[in-house]
Amino acid sequence: MVRGFTEGLGRKEMAEIKACTQCRECLRYCPVQEVTGRIAIAPSEKIRIYRSFIEKTESLRALITGRDLPEQLLGDFTRAVFECTTCGACGEVCPAGIDTQRLWPLLRREMVKRGLGPMGSQAEIPGAIESTGNPYNQPASERYSPWFPEGPEPARRAEIAYYVGCTGAYQAQPMVRGDLMVLRAIGREFTMLEAEEEVCCGFPLYITGQHEPLEALVKRLVQAYRDRGVRELICSCPCCVNMMSKDWPYYYGERLPFRIIHITQYVLRALREGGLKIRGELRERLIYHDPCYLSRGVGVIREPREILQAIPGVELVEFDRWGRLSRCCGAGGAARKVFHENATAIARLSIDEAYEKGAHRLVLSCPACYEKVNEAMRGYHRKIMIVDIMELLSGFVT
Numbered sequence: 001m002v003r004g005f006t007e008g009l010g011r012k013e014m015a016e017i018k019a020c021t022q023c024r025e026c027l028r029y030c031p032v033q034e035v036t037g038r039i040a041i042a043p044s045e046k047i048r049i050y051r052s053f054i055e056k057t058e059s060l061r062a063l064i065t066g067r068d069l070p071e072q073l074l075g076d077f078t079r080a081v082f083e084c085t086t087c088g089a090c091g092e093v094c095p096a097g098i099d100t101q102r103l104w105p106l107l108r109r110e111m112v113k114r115g116l117g118p119m120g121s122q123a124e125i126p127g128a129i130e131s132t133g134n135p136y137n138q139p140a141s142e143r144y145s146p147w148f149p150e151g152p153e154p155a156r157r158a159e160i161a162y163y164v165g166c167t168g169a170y171q172a173q174p175m176v177r178g179d180l181m182v183l184r185a186i187g188r189e190f191t192m193l194e195a196e197e198e199v200c201c202g203f204p205l206y207i208t209g210q211h212e213p214l215e216a217l218v219k220r221l222v223q224a225y226r227d228r229g230v231r232e233l234i235c236s237c238p239c240c241v242n243m244m245s246k247d248w249p250y251y252y253g254e255r256l257p258f259r260i261i262h263i264t265q266y267v268l269r270a271l272r273e274g275g276l277k278i279r280g281e282l283r284e285r286l287i288y289h290d291p292c293y294l295s296r297g298v299g300v301i302r303e304p305r306e307i308l309q310a311i312p313g314v315e316l317v318e319f320d321r322w323g324r325l326s327r328c329c330g331a332g333g334a335a336r337k338v339f340h341e342n343a344t345a346i347a348r349l350s351i352d353e354a355y356e357k358g359a360h361r362l363v364l365s366c367p368a369c370y371e372k373v374n375e376a377m378r379g380y381h382r383k384i385m386i387v388d389i390m391e392l393l394s395g396f397v398t
């Protein structure tokens with residue numbers, strides 16, 4: 001008999017699964033639905049099917065007769081829940097208030113527990129992190145090279161720390177290089193872990209439902225920052241910020257001894273306090289893309305815009321969907337590892353819109369967006385310059 005489908009869910013998730021009215025408002029905002037047209041991926045459909053799993057396995061009749069679920073149905077559902085980018089746009093517009101950005105990863109975990117997930121190369125993530133400290137299976141000793149800018153080394157101990165993150169370190173190096181140049185320009189002492197010491201934040205494990213290694217990973221990182229006297233931890237990857245602020249306390253077992261902050265929050269504070277000065281001007285039209293886990297995830301929307309508008313000459317234009325309603329870049333939820341075509345097609349929707357709005361550059365603030373949108377540009381007939389926000393800003397500060 002199939003084990004119960006409610007075992008791994010809390011009261012909030014159970015209430016959310018019951019709350020869906022099948023109104024389908026969410027369908028209009030789902031990027032995967034937009035590029036594939038597959039109804040199985042629709043948020044309403046995933047909830048309807050999961051609800052039927054609960055009914056079919058936990059009703060009195062099922063308990064008496066031991067009713068199993070068809071393998072095909074389980075497989076189709078698993079694919080749908082892993083094809084989702086976990087962007088959370090559906091939850092943002094859901095009249096029932098379902099927090100889908102948090103619900104989908106937990107349903108993925110349920111499918112992993114049944115041996116049906118994760119999908120494809122996602123299964124290699126735990127082994128890669130265990131042996132190299134990062135999901136890309138790249139050498140730990142090369143985490144900070146060759147992108148680390150020449151200049152003063154970080155302090156051994158400081159109240160401020162900067163966490164690079166795996167995607168930035170291995171896949172979006174101009175971005176993290178820009179982070180360091182801006183942090184140095186601010187001039188406040190900060191620390192970093194050694195290359196071999198700074199391991200993955202755990203987000204790829206969390207988002208693919210492979211939660212077993214998380215406790216050890218989180219405790220190791222929190223202790224390392226605690227040992228350096230850190231009170232504020234800065235990251236530029238929105239997924240790291242989410243993982244650290246929302247999930248680290250659970251795996252650590254108590255409140256974190258430091259605050260988590262996105263680099264745009266830290267930089268805007270420095271600009272306002274006069275700790276960072278901008279020199280020169282940029283007479284360009286820029287369009288800024290809100291990363292799902294930054295805008296919907298932790299509500300950082302205003303800060304990147306204020307930073308860009310602080311550069312004299314900049315004209316900032318917006319996507320039709322921006323802020324909490326922004327469209328995913330296609331890279332989210334580790335879905336890009338398996339569903340490459342969806343990810344590329346979604347990224348090209350943003351390229352098209354940025355191009356049509358006459359932007360000189362598309363500004364990003366997430367390493368996964370940076371990597372995916374750059375990749376989607378290859379072989380595409382439309383071209384637009386892509387830049388990370390700190391990569392751009394680093395050219396205007398000293």
Ligand code: SF4
Nearest residue numbers: 030084085087088090
């Ligand atoms: S989280 Fe995003 S990709 Fe997933 S179902 Fe919702 S809108 Fe679609």
Ligand code: SF4
Nearest residue numbers: 020023024026044094
């Ligand atoms: S918008 Fe919310 S209530 Fe309506 S179908 Fe989608 S998930 Fe269900």
